Amino acid sequence: xxxxxxxxxxxxxxxxxxxxxxxxxxxxxxxxxxxxxxxxxxxxxxxxxxxxxxxxxxxxxxxxxxxxxxxx
Numbered sequence: 001x002x003x004x005x006x007x008x009x010x011x012x013x014x015x016x017x018x019x020x021x022x023x024x025x026x027x028x029x030x031x032x033x034x035x036x037x038x039x040x041x042x043x044x045x046x047x048x049x050x051x052x053x054x055x056x057x058x059x060x061x062x063x064x065x066x067x068x069x070x071x072x
Contacts, residue, residue, distance in 0.1 A: 011055050025037075
């Protein structure tokens with residue numbers, strides 16, 4: 001079985017767009033209002049932005065741990 005690159009998957013805009021689309025369509029299909037679906041989609045995409053930022057910053061910080069850029 002192949003290893004899954006979770007960092008890459010969680011920062012993928014395609015993944016979060018698919019999740020937001022699925023959830024909003026489920027809300028509409030189950031009788032929810034389109035306004036509610038739009039608000040939930042916006043919340044999912046905002047959360048995706050936060051997740052991507054946190055993972056990106058973590059990767060940047062971990063790459064800079066070994067560097068010796070201290071100023072004198």
